[in-house]
Amino acid sequence: MTRTVFNTYHPLVAATYLVAALAFTMAAFHPLFLAPSLLVALGYNACLKGPRATARSLAWQLPLGLVIALVNPIFSQSGSTILFMWGESHAYYLESLCYGACMGAMLVAVMVWFSNFSHIMTSDKIMQLTGNVAPTLGLMITMILRLVPQFVRRGGSVGAVQSVCTAASAGAAGEEPATGGFFARKAAQLQGSMRNISVLMGWGMEDSLDTAESMRARGWGAVGKRTTYRRNDFRAADGVVMAVLAVLIAVSAWCAVTACSCFTFYPRMSTANALWWGYYPYVALLLMPVALELKERAAWRN
Helix, strand or coil, X not given: CCCCHHHHCCHHHHHHHHXXXXXXXXXXXXXXXXXXHHHHHHHHHHHHHCHHHHHHHHHHHHHHHHHHHHHHHHHCCCCCCEEEEECCCEEEEHHHHHHHHHHHHHHHHHHHHHHHHHHHCCHHHHHHHHCCCCHHHHHHHHHHHHHHHHHHHHHHHHHHHHHHHHHHHHHHCCCCCCCCCHHHHHHHHHHHHHHHHHHHHHHHHHHHHHHHHHHHHCCCCCCCCCCCCCCCXXXXXXXXXXXXXXXXXXXXXXXXXXXXXXXXXXXXXXXXXXXXXXXXXXXHHHCHHHHHHHHHHHHHHC
């Protein structure tokens, strides 16, 4: 796993930053708040997982956002700028298109931020933050974050094994590959998918029983206060970073409320920028990892 600058700070610093980024992305529905959030999330994801992994994710995330942007004017025919007419009384409005584009950008940004969250906030960090306060909640979060990639990997393994076994049995029997019409092939594919899902679910249930037995044998819930194998004390540097984050979050929240209350999509999209300087604290908040990384590099050079 790629090392991040948050590894040198208390997990509370990373959790505060990521939760704030997610909260602003979902709450501040404004183009000038969504655009930097999406760009910073993609850039940070490329640094964490590599440009190729980010590009593979964007291969299906961007089309999804584009579909939301293009479909929204069809169902929400509101606005004042008509791009074109379709049918006899249906119009395709620019304002609805911009609203749909912001919805798509918000969806993609939230997914990318959650990907960054799962990469930075590892299971031990989550358990350290919630182990004594809400141990069950922390365990549920870590298991959920682990469940999706685990099922994807196991699904690929099950599918590969099923394909090899089917090809080997057909070759041993001297049979030709299955042919037929379109519906016959789709039915065979559906049958194979259902068989793979059945194997995968059985594997997951068996693994959950083994996990429960292992936790019970290791003394889960035997004592009131839990300990962690990685000790992270809250230092003075963590307090300074948390104070800066708190100031940036408070200023960005006030600016977001002010900017969103002055901005409207319908009936005509607002063009006036009533609070032109209010976006800089938010951008500074998003670029906090960059500032911390530059600080660490300067400290190492000195």
